[in-house]
Amino acid sequence: xxxxxxxxxxxxxxxxxxxxxxxxxxxxxxxxxxxxxxxxxxxxxxxxxxxxxxxxxxxxxxxxxxxxxxxxxxxxxxxxxxxxxxxxxxxxxxxxxxxxxxxxxxxxxxxxxxxxxxxxxxxxxxxxxxxxxxxxxxxxxxxxxxxxxxxxx
Amino acid sequence: xxxxxxxxxxxxxxxxxxxxxxxxxxxxxxxxxxxxxxxxxxxxxxxxxxxxxxxxxxxxxxxxxxxxxxxxxxxxxxxxxxxxxxxxxxxxxxxxxxxxxxxxxxxxxxxxxxxxxxxxxxxxxxxxxxxxxxxxxxxxxxxxxxxxxxxxxxxxxxxxxxxxxxxxxxxxxxxxxxxxxxxxxxxxxxxxxxxxxxxxxxxxxxxxxxxxxxxxxxxx
Numbered sequence: 001x002x003x004x005x006x007x008x009x010x011x012x013x014x015x016x017x018x019x020x021x022x023x024x025x026x027x028x029x030x031x032x033x034x035x036x037x038x039x040x041x042x043x044x045x046x047x048x049x050x051x052x053x054x055x056x057x058x059x060x061x062x063x064x065x066x067x068x069x070x071x072x073x074x075x076x077x078x079x080x081x082x083x084x085x086x087x088x089x090x091x092x093x094x095x096x097x098x099x100x101x102x103x104x105x106x107x108x109x110x111x112x113x114x115x116x117x118x119x120x121x122x123x124x125x126x127x128x129x130x131x132x133x134x135x136x137x138x139x140x141x142x143x144x145x146x147x148x149x150x151x152x153x
Numbered sequence: 154x155x156x157x158x159x160x161x162x163x164x165x166x167x168x169x170x171x172x173x174x175x176x177x178x179x180x181x182x183x184x185x186x187x188x189x190x191x192x193x194x195x196x197x198x199x200x201x202x203x204x205x206x207x208x209x210x211x212x213x214x215x216x217x218x219x220x221x222x223x224x225x226x227x228x229x230x231x232x233x234x235x236x237x238x239x240x241x242x243x244x245x246x247x248x249x250x251x252x253x254x255x256x257x258x259x260x261x262x263x264x265x266x267x268x269x270x271x272x273x274x275x276x277x278x279x280x281x282x283x284x285x286x287x288x289x290x291x292x293x294x295x296x297x298x299x300x301x302x303x304x305x306x307x308x309x310x311x312x313x314x315x316x317x318x319x320x321x322x323x324x325x326x327x328x329x330x331x332x333x334x335x336x337x338x339x340x341x342x343x344x345x346x347x348x349x350x351x352x353x354x355x356x357x358x359x360x361x362x363x364x365x366x367x368x369x370x371x372x373x
Binding site: 005008009012013016019020023024027028029031032033034038039040041044045046074111112 | 160164168169175176285287291292294295297298302304
């Protein structure tokens with residue numbers, strides 16, 4: 001249960017972070033607060049959109065999906081089951097691959113680092129690690145036994 | 154379990170408040186660097202240059218950082234011109250500001266370039282502003298983005314911030330624009346080859362090379 005709670009909390013933080021970046025791309029608010037980073041270079045580069053949709057929006061949807069799955073997994077009916085953890089691990093794997101690709105672009109193509117994006121990548125990696133750990137520690141459901149056919153004495 | 158949901162709710166409120174705060178704080182671009190100065194003084198500055206002082210041909214470019222044609226020229230034609238004409242000593246390039254009045258942040262961008270220029274990074278900032286020209290299409294306040302550009306250009310940000318706040322180059326930029334008006338600059342980019350206005354249909358590196366070769370041959 002702790003794993004699912006941790007994933008829910010991490011996904012919630014990640015969702016707000018992605019929401020902030022998405023609202024910035026929609027023109028809500030002013031410049032990104034980034035310290036001495038290169039957030040706006042990254043966010044105004046041609047890589048800030050994927051298939052015509054702002055990258056941050058994928059984050060909003062992805063984190064919302066993970067958060068929802070984690071909250072459902074915490075419901076009593078699902079607590080003993082392994083399938084919600086499998087779903088969380090699958091979602092987190094997709095997220096890690098996507099944020100990993102974005103981090104690669106920042107480091108080697110755009111040559112600027114967006115601290116918010118790196119933070120998002122770290123959160124997603126943490127979700128992935130927790131989900132994998134949960135997968136290892138959650139036991140498989142016992143195999144159902146077929147009752148032996150009755151024989152007449 | 155209930156305790157967990159209370160904590161999750163508290164976390165949501167805290168994160169929401171933080172996002173709200175981050176979006177609400179919206180510093181405007183310093184007025185001193187964005188508005189036309191009241192007084193315009195000639196400080197003797199005649200633009201940043203690239204290339205040899207002994208080049209036979211000098212090209213003066215009047216440009217606006219917010220102008221898409223200027224950005225296209227800087228990104229597509231200028232690298233070849235630098236390689237074939239400037240680096241070879243055939244041409245000296247002079248950059249003059251001509252911010253178009255209707256452009257919201259053109260004057261501000263020019264000021265950012267001058268603030269980088271006082272640290273010896275004008276051309277690096279010039280490239281940042283033109284190569285990453287998405288800012289000119291969004292209409293968003295580019296204050297933070299230009300700081301990022303300055304950082305990428307190797308500019309000391311403390312000195313850059315002080316320079317932008319002071320607006321110390323606003324007069325120089327306006328002087329350059331007025332000079333352009335006197336020289337009949339009617340759009341950007343406008344070029345002058347040894348003082349003669351270029352009126353050709355297309356400003357490409359090939360055309361520039363042909364003109365530079367022709368002018369260079371005449372001066373031999």
